[in-house]
Amino acid sequence: MLNYNFNWSVIWRNWDAFLDALLLGLGMAVLSLLVGCIIGLLVAYARLAQNRVLQWAAWAYVELIRNTPLLLLVFMCYFGLPELGIRFLDKVESFVLTLSLYAGAYMAEVFRAGLSSIPRQYVEAAKAIGMRPWQRQRWVVLPVMFRITLPSLSNNLISLFKDTSLAAAIAVPELTFTARQVNANTFRVMEAWLTATALYLVTCYAIALALRAVERRYASIR
Amino acid sequence: MATSKAALLLQARGVTKSFGDLEILKGIDLDVRQGQVVALIGASGSGKTTFLRCINLLEEYERGEIRLDGEQIGYRVESRERRRLSEAQVSAQRARIGMVFQSFNLFPHMSAEQNVMLGLTKVRGKPKVEAQEIARHWLDRVGLADRRDHYPYQLSGGQQQRVAIARAVAMEPRLLLFDEVTSALDPELVAEVLAVMQDLARSGMTMLLVSHEMLFVRQVADHVVFMDGGVVAQAGAPAEVFERPATPRLRQFLGRFHGILTGAG
Numbered sequence: 001m002l003n004y005n006f007n008w009s010v011i012w013r014n015w016d017a018f019l020d021a022l023l024l025g026l027g028m029a030v031l032s033l034l035v036g037c038i039i040g041l042l043v044a045y046a047r048l049a050q051n052r053v054l055q056w057a058a059w060a061y062v063e064l065i066r067n068t069p070l071l072l073l074v075f076m077c078y079f080g081l082p083e084l085g086i087r088f089l090d091k092v093e094s095f096v097l098t099l100s101l102y103a104g105a106y107m108a109e110v111f112r113a114g115l116s117s118i119p120r121q122y123v124e125a126a127k128a129i130g131m132r133p134w135q136r137q138r139w140v141v142l143p144v145m146f147r148i149t150l151p152s153l154s155n156n157l158i159s160l161f162k163d164t165s166l167a168a169a170i171a172v173p174e175l176t177f178t179a180r181q182v183n184a185n186t187f188r189v190m191e192a193w194l195t196a197t198a199l200y201l202v203t204c205y206a207i208a209l210a211l212r213a214v215e216r217r218y219a220s221i222r
Numbered sequence: 223m224a225t226s227k228a229a230l231l232l233q234a235r236g237v238t239k240s241f242g243d244l245e246i247l248k249g250i251d252l253d254v255r256q257g258q259v260v261a262l263i264g265a266s267g268s269g270k271t272t273f274l275r276c277i278n279l280l281e282e283y284e285r286g287e288i289r290l291d292g293e294q295i296g297y298r299v300e301s302r303e304r305r306r307l308s309e310a311q312v313s314a315q316r317a318r319i320g321m322v323f324q325s326f327n328l329f330p331h332m333s334a335e336q337n338v339m340l341g342l343t344k345v346r347g348k349p350k351v352e353a354q355e356i357a358r359h360w361l362d363r364v365g366l367a368d369r370r371d372h373y374p375y376q377l378s379g380g381q382q383q384r385v386a387i388a389r390a391v392a393m394e395p396r397l398l399l400f401d402e403v404t405s406a407l408d409p410e411l412v413a414e415v416l417a418v419m420q421d422l423a424r425s426g427m428t429m430l431l432v433s434h435e436m437l438f439v440r441q442v443a444d445h446v447v448f449m450d451g452g453v454v455a456q457a458g459a460p461a462e463v464f465e466r467p468a469t470p471r472l473r474q475f476l477g478r479f480h481g482i483l484t485g486a487g
Contacts, residue, residue: 124280125327125386129341129393130317133309139344143331218331 010186011195014178021178022199028096028174029161033153035096036103036160037111043104044111058108065105071166074098078170095167103160110152114145147218154211158204165200175199228255231428232277232397236286239272246272248452249286254397254445259429261439261460264449265475270432273449274399277430278319279312290318290396317345320390320398324405326382328374334361334385335370338392346393360388364418380411384418391422398422400431436479440464448472 011018046058065073077098081089089097118141126136168177179196183189232254239247246269254260262270275281277288279296288295295315297304307315328337338357342348348356361370364384374382383403390398400419404412416438423429423442433439439446439460446463448456456468467473 121323121325121327122329125323125329127280127313127316128278128319128321128323129389130313130315130345131341132313135344139340140329144329147331 004190006191007188008191010182010188011191014182014186017173017178017182018175018195018199021173021175022203024092024172025161025164025167025174026203028092028099028164028167028172029157031096032099032103032160033107033157035100036107036156037153039100039104040107040109040111043108044115047108047112048115062105062108065102066109070098070102070163071169073102074166074169091167091170091172095164095170095172099160099163102163103156106156107153110149110156111145114149115141117148118144150211150215150218154208154215157211158207161204161207162200228257230254231256231258231291232430233289233292234273234277234286235288237273237276237283237288238285239269239276239281239283246452247276247283250449250452250454252447252454252457254428254430256428257426258444259423259431259442260445260447261443262430262432262447262449263434263436263439263475264455268449269452270449271401274321274401274430274432277397277399278316278321280321282306290315313345317341317393318396320393320395322383322386322390322398322400322403324402326374326379326386326406328382328385328389330374333371333373334366334377334388337374337385338389341389341393356392357388360392361385363421364388365414378411379407380414383407383411383415387415387418387422391427396428398427398429400429400433402432402434404433404435436464436476448475450475 043058043061046054047062049055049058074095077089078091078094081087081094122140122144123136126140131139164174165176167174168180171177173181175196179192182195183192186192230253232252234250234252237247237250238245250269250273252260252273262273264270272281276283277290277295282296287297293315296312297306299305306312328334329340332340335354335357338360339350339353342353342356343350346353358367358370361367364387366381366384366388369377369381369385372381374385377385387403403419404415407415412435416435419429419431419438420442431439431443443460446458446460447454448463448467450469450471456463456472463472464476467476
C-alpha cells in the first residue's frame with residue numbers, strides 16, 4: 001500500500017464518463033422514487049381499503065418485495081421477463097422498473113403509516129364544510145401526509161440512489177460500473193474506486209441537505 | 223331574536239343512536255327556527271354532542287329523522303325502506319350546515335386565510351379572488367385581520383377557534399353548529415370566542431350549540447334544551463329552564479352553576 005503511486009490523470013481523462021454515470025444513477029433513482037410513490041400510494045390505499053382481496057394483494061406485494069434481495073429482483077426482471085415474452089425493455093428501463101417496484105413496496109409502508117397517523121379531526125373538519133371524499137383526500141389528507149412523510153422520502157431517495165449501483169450487475173453504465181471499467185482499462189484501482197466513493201458520498205450528502213431545506217419549507221405542521 | 227313565527231329550519235323527530243349495546247340517543251325531538259339560538263345543556267354523556275354530530279352526519283343515526291328546510295338529512299325513504307344518500311348528496315347537505323369543533327380542527331398545512339378559502343373555492347366553486355375577499359372579510363370580523371397569514375401552530379387556542387368560526391360562517395350555512403367550542407380553551411381565552419358567537423347571534427345567524435358556558439347560554443340563547451340520559455328532559459325559554467327546573471336532575475345539574483347564574487340575575 002505504501003508503494004502505491006497515485007495517478008489521478010486517468011480520472012480526469014474519464015471525468016465525463018464519471019459525470020454521465022452519476023447523472024444516470026441520479027436520474028434512475030429520482031424516476032424510481034416518483035413511480036414508486038405512485039405505486040406506494042395506490043398500494044397504501046389498497047391496504048387500508050375495505051375490500052379483502054385488495055388488502056391481501058397489497059400485503060402480498062409488499063412482503064414479496066421486502067423479503068427478496070434487490071439484486072435477485074434485478075436479475076428476474078432483466079433475464080426473466082424476456083423469457084416470458086416481454087422483450088421491449090432495455091437495460092436501463094428494466095432496472096428502473098425493478099427499482100420502482102422495489103421503492104413502491106417501501107413507500108407503501110411509509111404512506112400507510114402516514115395515512116393512519118392523520119388525526120380524524122382534520123377529515124371531520126373537511127366533511128363539515130361539505131368536501132366530497134376525493135376532495136378530502138386531495139386537499140387535506142394527502143398534503144398533511146406528504147408533510148409527515150417527507151423525512152422518509154428523503155431517506156428513501158438516498159437509499160435508492162445507492163441501490164442504483166446494483167445496475168452494474170446488468171452492465172448499466174452507472175457509477176459503479178464505470179469505476180469498474182476505468183479500473184479494468186487503466187489498472188488504476190484506487191483512483192477509480194475512490195472517485196466513485198467520493199461521488200456517491202458527496203451526492204448523497206447533497207441530497208440530504210437539499211431535502212432538509214424542503215422539509216423546513218413545509219414545516220408548518222408542528 | 224327569533225319569534226315562534228319564524229320558519230322552521232331544523233326539525234328532529236325520534237332520533238336514536240347506539241354505540242354497540244349502549245343507547246346514546248333514545249328518541250330526540252327538537253325544532254330550530256330561522257334566526258334562533260338554541261342551546262343544548264346537560265351532563266357529559268347525556269348525548270348532546272352525539273346529537274349535534276348526527277345533524278351533519280358525522281355520526282349516522284338509526285331511527286327517526288332530521289330535516290333541514292324540510293329535506294331529510296342523510297337518508298331517503300324508498301318504498302318504506304330507509305336508504306343512505308350518496309356521499310356526494312351527503313356532502314351537499316353538509317355544505318349547508320356549518321360546524322365548529324371543540325378542538326378547532328384547523329387544517330394544519332394552511333394559513334388562516336387558506337383555511338377559510340378552501341371550502342369557498344372547492345365546495346362553493348368561487349374564484350380565488352372572491353374567496354380571498356370573503357375570507358378576509360370574515361377574518362376581519364372575528365378580529366384576526368392581522369393574523370390571516372399565520373399557520374394554526376402560530377395562533378393561540380382562542381385565535382384558532384375564531385379562525386374555525388370564520389371558516390364555518392364564510393360558507394353562509396343555513397345553520398351553524400357549535401360543539402363545546404370553548405371547552406379546550408384556557409379560561410382567559412374563552413371571552414374572545416364567546417364575543418364572536420354573540421356577534422353572530424345578533425346578526426341573525428341560526429345557531430345550535432352544545433355548551434357548558436351557562437351564563438352565555440342564559441344571555442344569548444332563545445331556547446334551552448336540557449338533555450338527560452339520551453332524551454330531552456326539559457326545553458323552553460332560558461328564564462323558564464333556569465328558574466323553574468322541572469326535574470331533580472335539572473336542579474342538580476344547574477346547582478353546579480349556581481354562583482354564576484345568580485350573578486346573571
